[in-house]
Amino acid sequence: MLRDIDDNEKYIFYGPSAGGLKVQFAEQEIVVVTPGSPRVRQSVSAAWAMKLISLFGIK
Template sequence: MNKSQLLAAIITALESIHQNAKAAAKRAHDTATDDENIAENKYDTLALEAAYLAQGQSVRVAQCAADVQNFKQLDSAINCSKVTVGALVSIIDEQGNQKTLFMGPSAGGLKVTLNGQEVVVITPSSPIGKELNQRQVGDEVSLTLGGKPIVYEVLALS
């Protein structure tokens, strides 16, 4: 898999999420400042609730912008010999199920599909990211998911 194409797909997905967050923040702000939402009595909290939502949406917009910036700063040309931020990792479990992961600086859980293959973004602070960090091809890692231990082997790294 071409890492520069993957990074471009991740950035495109993050930019789309950022645009959606900006639109949601604008809607929340418009609701919070709408004349029809002025409190009619001390128990009418619609405007206050909308203001809290608008503030939360603004924080989300800032986080999305930071995610885009973080990924734009990554160098896709670096080939990793150990799992670190920027590494594309293929792992396999004991049943032969293969997964492709990208160790990103943020945006953990984001899924992108490139050339029909799903890639999941993980971060160094995630459970699987902590286990995979600094591992090499051939290393095994063990996780407990849903109370069940799962062992993965690092198949490939780039």
């Protein structure tokens, strides 16, 4: 879960493909993002993204 600059909660799933897919689960919208996604570049620091990539072995 992330918060935007207006303090709204945003739920993301960091995956290797299907970027932009939106899924409803438990009354929350979850957006799939990929390593090259503009949402990742806007929402997540490069260091954090690289840590996720290394943890999950995404290539």
